[in-house]
Amino acid sequence: MSNKNNPTIAIPIGDPAGIGPEIVIKSLAQKEIYDVCNPLVIGDKDVLETIMEAIDTHLNIHIIKKTNEANYEPGTIDLIDLNNVEIDSYEMGVVSGMCGQASYEYIKKAHDLIENEEADAICTPPINKESLQASDVPYIDHTAMLSAFTDSHDPMTMFEVNDLRIFFLTRHVSLKDSIPMMTKERVEDYLIRCKEALELLGIDEPKLALAGLNPHSGEGGLFGREEIDELTPGLEAARQRGVEVNGPVPADSVFHQAAHGKYDAVLSLYHDQGHIAAKMYDFERTVSVTNGLPYLRTSVDHGTAFDIAGKGIASSVSMVEAIKAAAKYTPFFRKQIK
Template sequence: MTNERAIIAIPMGDAAGIGPEITVKSLAKQEIYDACKPLIVGDAKIIEKAIEVTDVKLSVRIVTSPAEGKYEFGTVDVLDLNNIDLSTWEAGQVSAQCGQASFEYIKKSVELAKAGEVAALATTPINKESLKAANVPYIGHTEMLEDLGNTPDPLTMFQVHDLRIFFLTRHVSVKEAIDQMTKERVRDYLNRCDKALQRLGLENRKLAVAGLNPHSGENGLFGREELDEIAPGVEAARADGIDAHGPVPADSVFFQALHGKYDAVLSLYHDQGHIAAKMTDFHRTISITNGLPFLRTSVDHGTAFDIAWKNIASSVSMEECIKLAATYAPKFTADSI
């Protein structure tokens, strides 16, 4: 393994939101440059404006390829797509031009990653309404990356400190989520989670599945989902060679994983895992999209139009996002999940 710093592409996000601010605030930290070679993919005019608003001591250096970057602290290397018209740009507003531009930053970053010119993507917030205004045919990053990376059903993992959380179900009602908790799905996801951790460089992977009902159902006293679907799914995964455990009561499993008993937890529904991660450390909860042919980390917050361009937004999440990409990049294997 080489000690060479990895090049991390940072698509600037929606130019009207907090993405440019938190990016330049992050790159004003020496520790980011100690960890990696950060490359902004965006609009140089907006980055210069963000530097002015945040009053960080940085200068912009425009490059046409990652290989041209100097990656020296104090200078930000920007692959300039020059796609924002400042005469019509407005801070904190839904905008078709910003929606279109944010998609172009992602598209270019993915092209660089697929070509091996950057080691990973660390993405900033984009805005669904701006994407819609631009007639971009995606509602968010996941859908873009699924298409651009030719990866159906990518797998999301949260990491906060040493706690890693996968999600069996996504944005559906709790009732629908329960209907999706089949033994076949649990088995499939445990296999996918194990493979995702392997791609990130983890060995001897130990996975837990959170319980659904209080005390994981108390052997059927509080519901049969654990007995009929979840536990059989865990056993099927164990038969596949996965070191899977559970269902473990949800009121303790996340704490146990945070303190090293498990390498990751499979959360059964959206809020179960989100609450655990964000109560552990809201600003340092980072999302990793697994299954892509490249590594991608992301902040877990939005464009925050209400505070954008006021030098209010914290860059902690963005800093953690970049550092996590730098941590996993040397270990990441790009084979298909």
């Protein structure tokens, strides 16, 4: 039976044509999930039944209208069934406007549950950008949706893998375009926000590191001046505002140092700088945490993998870790927000 002290985690099933439904099913087949949280799934009953048949994993489905009807028992999926997929035209592994629209509706419902205080956090499997574009959804990803739903400005992504945490100064822009964005003002702002985000997650007086951009962090200007002209002034300004931070630390060593406890988190400067570090450390256990929303959202850090959808071979490790991270951080986040 449910543990009333466990946080309720809203879990939309992602793009129905991808591996999202499969990894949700596989995750909820594990008792350890129910030991730490009350998982509440938002999706389509026909899709889940189709996937369970395809992957030969069978759980009971308990359809509910209100969250107080959920039992949260291992072996059973408590489902809010939006019934928004035409199962006769449903096809796994292909881009579909119908599935893009469905994935959006699952996320919106998860948000509404938080707003109505029926859930404590959201944990998301992957959605597909092309499927979203093929529908009438005006957002490109989860973060854009949740930002709009909550009127939040510029949420920050944090990766967590084992004891390594990584924030990103820039993300979905080209490397060429990211460098002009590495201004002292942006560095100062992001370091302050990193500190605040870690405190919301229960980490008191966090120690941060700022990654360098150039080889050897520029070697005093020999290999570039970004560290001298922008990164260090931004770091010093953040220090004056109470942030404990070192750097710029050469990127070839800073992530190793953080993984071994020298820092609580690293502010990476661009997408691949931090992604490569996290995924080389442990690809499957890398979890994404969205900061800057009025509630906690965690996510897997992989795509919809259309090429293997419905084949029963998708790994649920990242989904399990993402759900567990939501359960771990929710009590700290909820306490700080209140």
